[in-house]
Amino acid sequence: MKKYIYIYSPSGAVRDKVAFKRGIKRLQTLGHEVEVDVDALTSHQRFAGDDATRLAAIHRAADSGADVALISRGGYGLTRLLPDIRFKKIAKAIDKGLQFVGMSDFTAFQSALLAKTGAITWAGPALGEGFGVEGTPDEIMEACFDDMLCGQGEGAGWRQARKSVANTSKDIATNPEDIRAEGSFDIQDAVLWGGNLTVLTTLLGTPYFPNIKGGILFLEDVAEHPYRVERMLTQLLYAGVFKRQKAVVLGQFTDFKLTPHDRGFNMGTVGQWLRQAIKAPVLTNLPYGHVQTKVLLPVGARTDLSVNSRGALLVWGHV
Amino acid sequence: MKKYIYIYSPSGAVRDKVAFKRGIKRLQTLGHEVEVDVDALTSHQRFAGDDATRLAAIHRAADSGADVALISRGGYGLTRLLPDIRFKKIAKAIDKGLQFVGMSDFTAFQSALLAKTGAITWAGPALGEGFGVEGTPDEIMEACFDDMLCGQGEGAGWRQARKSVANTSKDIATNPEDIRAEGSFDIQDAVLWGGNLTVLTTLLGTPYFPNIKGGILFLEDVAEHPYRVERMLTQLLYAGVFKRQKAVVLGQFTDFKLTPHDRGFNMGTVGQWLRQAIKAPVLTNLPYGHVQTKVLLPVGARTDLSVNSRGALLVWGHV
Numbered sequence: 001m002k003k004y005i006y007i008y009s010p011s012g013a014v015r016d017k018v019a020f021k022r023g024i025k026r027l028q029t030l031g032h033e034v035e036v037d038v039d040a041l042t043s044h045q046r047f048a049g050d051d052a053t054r055l056a057a058i059h060r061a062a063d064s065g066a067d068v069a070l071i072s073r074g075g076y077g078l079t080r081l082l083p084d085i086r087f088k089k090i091a092k093a094i095d096k097g098l099q100f101v102g103m104s105d106f107t108a109f110q111s112a113l114l115a116k117t118g119a120i121t122w123a124g125p126a127l128g129e130g131f132g133v134e135g136t137p138d139e140i141m142e143a144c145f146d147d148m149l150c151g152q153g154e155g156a157g158w159r160q161a162r163k164s165v166a167n168t169s170k171d172i173a174t175n176p177e178d179i180r181a182e183g184s185f186d187i188q189d190a191v192l193w194g195g196n197l198t199v200l201t202t203l204l205g206t207p208y209f210p211n212i213k214g215g216i217l218f219l220e221d222v223a224e225h226p227y228r229v230e231r232m233l234t235q236l237l238y239a240g241v242f243k244r245q246k247a248v249v250l251g252q253f254t255d256f257k258l259t260p261h262d263r264g265f266n267m268g269t270v271g272q273w274l275r276q277a278i279k280a281p282v283l284t285n286l287p288y289g290h291v292q293t294k295v296l297l298p299v300g301a302r303t304d305l306s307v308n309s310r311g312a313l314l315v316w317g318h319v
Numbered sequence: 320m321k322k323y324i325y326i327y328s329p330s331g332a333v334r335d336k337v338a339f340k341r342g343i344k345r346l347q348t349l350g351h352e353v354e355v356d357v358d359a360l361t362s363h364q365r366f367a368g369d370d371a372t373r374l375a376a377i378h379r380a381a382d383s384g385a386d387v388a389l390i391s392r393g394g395y396g397l398t399r400l401l402p403d404i405r406f407k408k409i410a411k412a413i414d415k416g417l418q419f420v421g422m423s424d425f426t427a428f429q430s431a432l433l434a435k436t437g438a439i440t441w442a443g444p445a446l447g448e449g450f451g452v453e454g455t456p457d458e459i460m461e462a463c464f465d466d467m468l469c470g471q472g473e474g475a476g477w478r479q480a481r482k483s484v485a486n487t488s489k490d491i492a493t494n495p496e497d498i499r500a501e502g503s504f505d506i507q508d509a510v511l512w513g514g515n516l517t518v519l520t521t522l523l524g525t526p527y528f529p530n531i532k533g534g535i536l537f538l539e540d541v542a543e544h545p546y547r548v549e550r551m552l553t554q555l556l557y558a559g560v561f562k563r564q565k566a567v568v569l570g571q572f573t574d575f576k577l578t579p580h581d582r583g584f585n586m587g588t589v590g591q592w593l594r595q596a597i598k599a600p601v602l603t604n605l606p607y608g609h610v611q612t613k614v615l616l617p618v619g620a621r622t623d624l625s626v627n628s629r630g631a632l633l634v635w636g637h638v
Contacts, residue, residue, distance in 0.1 A: 012580075202551065202553070205523035205528070207557065230395075235521050238527060261334060
């Protein structure tokens with residue numbers, strides 16, 4: 001289905017222009033019309049333009065009349081802009097059918113928007129790392145992107161076992177016993193929210209942190225040592241966030257380096273620590289994060305979660 | 320003055336036992352009696368013993384009857400223990416004359432204790448990195464440690480100019496104009512608090528974050544890229560912490576690596592961003608952090624701050 005996709009840069013400067021162009025070409029090959037924001041390739045220090053430039057780009061994306069507003073890349077930059085983003089304007093554009101897609105630094109935007117307006121956005125690929133890869137982009141990611149565009153395939157399933165098709169990466173739960181620890185259960189009509197753990201916890205204690213009760217919280221991160229991941233999880237724990245959730249779903253935690261000092265401390269022990277620290281079930285292995293194979297997830301949408309010994313299934317209504 | 324110093328390990332496992340022993344010898348050479356906690360060299364994963372072991376060590380330190388309880392090292396581990404630390408017991412021991420000294424991960428303990436009881440502890444060296452260095456430990460650090468022991472020299476001064484004697488490290492304000500931007504002013508009777516930026520912000524939104532109004536907040540960090548430092552500062556900003564402070568004092572931010580992607584973004588631009596974002600004066604260059612030359616600072620103590628074109632002076636009453 002041909003869609004109109006608006007590419008803009010709210011965070012880091014695009015350095016890999018080859019991947020950027022490849023991504024645009026790929027979207028065009030898939031049959032879409034692509035418009036590139038005038039400042040998508042602007043650079044100021046490490047940012048895609050100064051604060052005013054990136055802010056204007058976000059608001060232009062909202063005004064674009066496009067079907068999808070897709071970030072060029074993540075990085076760092078959205079946190080600085082939060083006080084000046086016109087969230088009501090963004091929410092209105094979403095009401096009219098615009099779907100914002102992104103991840104990583106974009107978690108700041110998505111969480112703040114959810115906190116301020118309740119509007120739904122999509123946790124999913126950025127242009128460069130998603131569609132601009134060398135060779136063919138990941139099949140599952142593209143299929144999920146297409147599902148989002150069509151409003152079909154309203155859910156995402158994955159296996160709780162370790163050798164899941166979608167598990168192309170290190171898994172937070174390395175112990176298969178551990179993975180199956182939660183048994184079978186069903187959760188209905190819970191708000192799905194979350195994203196990048198570091199970016200999300202950076203909003204704790206601020207007006208931009210969503211106050212979601214009875215939700216399903218999903219988390220991923222990249223290049224964060226397990227002890228840092230655990231330290232951030234303690235913050236969510238002590239802030240009372242976990243006790244307000246019906247389930248916690250851990251995605252992919254990748255690209256960190258263990259050291260000889262760790263001596264058995266790893267993502268697996270972090271997962272075990274979390275399980276004994278909170279009452280809500282902790283699922284692992286969600287194919288989402290800084291990996292090629294990932295699903296798209298509607299942040300803020302009412303979602304059902306069904307878990308049994310074979311796997312887990314998230315199902316949302318039409319977004 | 321001969322004092323009784325208790326060494327214990329609330330955080331990371333001690334791997335550098337040579338530095339540990341050198342540190343003890345140095346304290347003995349300075350005339351002190353040193354007692355080493357039974358689990359000071361215990362190791363479990365990356366921790367100095369499991370949670371129960373480290374928790375017991377903290378409470379033994381409180382019961383020791385020593386003049387000073389000095390951590391062996393920082394690392395990571397205190398955050399996990401916070402719900403089980405008996406803060407009233409710790410505060411009672413402090414009332415009876417025990418002085419807790421430490422830094423880095425110890426910021427979690429110090430901040431939580433301040434939040435829960437108002438008790439004062441010292442931001443200062445750990446045994447290994449402070450007294451256990453090869454050669455002679457830093458003169459200024461040892462003089463400040465001695466001042467603390469004697470209850471003399473109740474303050475710390477430093478130059479605001481770039482080539483301060485104490486500035487052995489990268490300075491967050493690289494622009495001399497910037498450094499002098501705050502002019503002359505005096506602040507009286509404000510609570511001095513703070514420590515490691517990462518550890519402190521990890522407590523935001525939790526019951527362990529001190530709610531200090533009209534305070535002087537000091538911050539340092541190590542191995543955190545300027546963009547990460549800035550992101551953490553945005554959290555303090557949006558949480559309303561800065562607007563409740565009379566001054567912000569930046570110590571040393573060290574051991575990070577800029578990349579070609581940064582293109583002029585650095586600790587200096589972070590300092591500039593902070594100055595325009597908050598009303599309180601931002602001082603720089605405090606000789607405190609993950610550096611050899613550092614002062615000891617009483618976390619939670621009523622403090623005066625006097626600043627003119629030549630430098631800054633923190634003065635606290637007898638702690």
